Amino acid sequence: xxxxxxxxxxxxxxxxxxxxxxxxxxxxxxxxxxxxxxxxxxxxxxxxxxxxxxxxxxxxxxxxxxxxxxxxxxxxxxxxxxxxxxxxxxxxxxxxxxxxxxxxxxxxxxxxxxxxxxxxxxxxxxxxxxxxxxxxxxxx
Numbered sequence: 001x002x003x004x005x006x007x008x009x010x011x012x013x014x015x016x017x018x019x020x021x022x023x024x025x026x027x028x029x030x031x032x033x034x035x036x037x038x039x040x041x042x043x044x045x046x047x048x049x050x051x052x053x054x055x056x057x058x059x060x061x062x063x064x065x066x067x068x069x070x071x072x073x074x075x076x077x078x079x080x081x082x083x084x085x086x087x088x089x090x091x092x093x094x095x096x097x098x099x100x101x102x103x104x105x106x107x108x109x110x111x112x113x114x115x116x117x118x119x120x121x122x123x124x125x126x127x128x129x130x131x132x133x134x135x136x137x138x139x140x
Contacts, residue, residue, distance in 0.1 A: 030080050030136055050109055074098055084138035093135045100128070 055062040077098065078091035104124060108116040116124070 030077065053106065053110060070098060070102075081136055082138055089138065093138075097132055097135050100131070104128070 052062065056066050057063070074091055074094045076094075078094035081090045081093055083090055104116065107113045108124075
């Protein structure tokens, strides 16, 4: 309550896993922003934020709020990605990027997986960059 005003405010902050999208079709700018965003998340989160992430699986209201917040991020990032020939997969590629980053954050912060916890955030970002880069471009 002191920092975020409400449980919902804290939860919203916890879900801010992606940068604001750039201009439509600007996958390169987005690729430059994503590793920095991931580095912030892997650097450590307050206990309250971690508690909110834990509640995703047990509290339906938290899960609904997460779906809404992540859906907005996915839509925004999907609009910033270069379109495929049929224009149909930008949001899917954005969802894969967001959920990959969320999964890495959960693995490191909540589950405490040794290999993720012990690796420097910069190294994780470096290793993920080619996968994220592949998702920012439409498939051939």
